[in-house]
Structure formats: structure tokens, C-alpha cells
């Protein structure tokens with residue numbers, strides 16, 4: 399379980415997160431929603447260790463990781479699928495997937511078959527350069543690369559952004575599959591509310607660096623979700 403407790407985050411004098419608390423349980427999809435610039439990516443970067451926090455703490459599997467560097471968090475099972483995907487354009491699909499080996503012990507450095515069951519296109523394109531893939535294929539590759547690390551927490555930052563509907567469905571199915579395994583926590587940042595509502599077990603809505611609405615599926619005030627996402 400991931401517990402983000404009362405986290406503040408500053409960029410110089412500007413405060414991007416204010417007293418943010420979030421819980422992510424294994425076998426559940428936790429969604430963080432909100433408009434552009436409310437602090438969603440800052441929160442994800444704090445969780446994976448790319449941005450230091452100025453207050454509060456972050457616990458993972460009962461251990462304080464607040465000051466742990468990103469590679470240590472990756473070794474402890476935290477994987478990130480960044481907004482914009484950040485695949486390596488000049489490496490092949492296979493080489494991109496193999497970059498996920500970095501936090502693994504030598505004996506574990508294989509590409510799990512279920513990645514190709516979820517995203518068959520990756521198998522067909524193993525020898526192609528990442529930069530030659532479509533945006534949707536790159537998104538599948540970015541998720542595949544995260545799964546290579548055998549995560550127990552996967553953080554997905556707007557995986558549907560700029561992606562065509564058929565691939566959005568594949569990504570939704572992949573998230574469903576990961577949840578069904580029961581031992582992986584899924585933290586999903588989204589602006590596409592229908593996608594998040596269809597998948598989410600727990601919701602947090604952010605506004606100006608704060609969590610303003612939270613609740614479990616079935617209990618959360620859906621009108622408030624829709625209102626706080628409306629432009």
C-alpha cells in the first residue's frame with residue numbers, strides 16, 4: 399500500500415501541492431483527476447522520487463520512502479508511465495522494453511509474456527525503432543516497459559492523452575487485467591473522466607494543489623466529480 403500523507407511541494411516560492419493525502423491499495427485503481435495545472439503530475443513525480451517534497455511523508459509498504467532516490471523506489475516495485483510517454487526514439491521496441499531491466503536482479507531480466515498478450519502490436523514491432531511507432535503504440539510500449547520491472551505500484555500519468563479510441567480500449571483492458579492480478583496498486587491520473595469512472599475504485603479530485611473531492615466508487619459524489627472537471 400502507498401500512503402501519501404499531508405504532502406506539500408514547492409517550486410521555489412510557488413507551492414504546487416498543499417497538504418495532499420492519497421492512499422493506493424493493491425488490486426485497486428485509484429484515480430487522480432483535475433484540470434490542467436492543478437498539481438497531478440507534481441504529485442506523481444513526488445511519489446516516484448523525481449521531485450522532493452517540502453512537507454509531509456510518503457510511505458510504501460509500511461516504509462518511509464520520502465527521501466529515497468528514484469532508482470531505489472523502482473527497485474522496491476514502483477513504476478512510472480510518464481505523461482508524454484518518454485520512450486527512447488532511436489532504440490528498438492525490444493531495447494526500450496529492456497530498459498525496464500535496470501532495477502531487476504540478473505535472474506529476473508526477462509520480458510514477461512503477458513505484455514505481448516496485452517499489447518500484441520509490441521511483439522510484431524520488436525525490431526522497429528520506438529520513434530517510428532504511432533502515439534498509441536508508444537503509449538503501449540511505455541506501459542509495457544513499466545511492466546517489465548514487475549511493479550507492485552504502477553503510476554500512469556494521463557495514458558489516454560492524444561490516443562485513438564481503439565487503443566484507449568486496449569489500455570483500459572490492460573488496467574483491468576493488472577487490477578485482477580490483485581497484488582498491484584494502480585494510480586491513474588486522468589482528464590478523461592469517462593475512462594476514469596469506468597475503471598476507478600477510488601477517486602481524488604485536485605484543484606489548485608489541494609484534494610477537494612475524494613471517495614470510493616459508488617460513494618463519491620459524481621456530480622462533484624463532473625463539476626470539478628468541467629472547464
Ligand SMILES: Nc1ncnc2c1ncn2[C@@H]1O[C@H](COP(=O)(O)OP(=O)(O)OP(=O)(O)O)[C@@H](O)[C@H]1O
Nearest residue numbers: 409412414432433434435436437438439440441481
Ligand atoms: N518544474 C517546474 N517548475 C516550476 N513550476 C512548475 C514546474 N512543474 C510544474 N510547475 C507548476 O506547478 C503547478 C502544477 O503543475 P503540474 O504539472 O503538477 O499540474 P498537472 O495537474 O499535472 O497539469 P497537466 O495536466 O497540465 O500536466 C502548475 O502551476 C505548474 O505551472
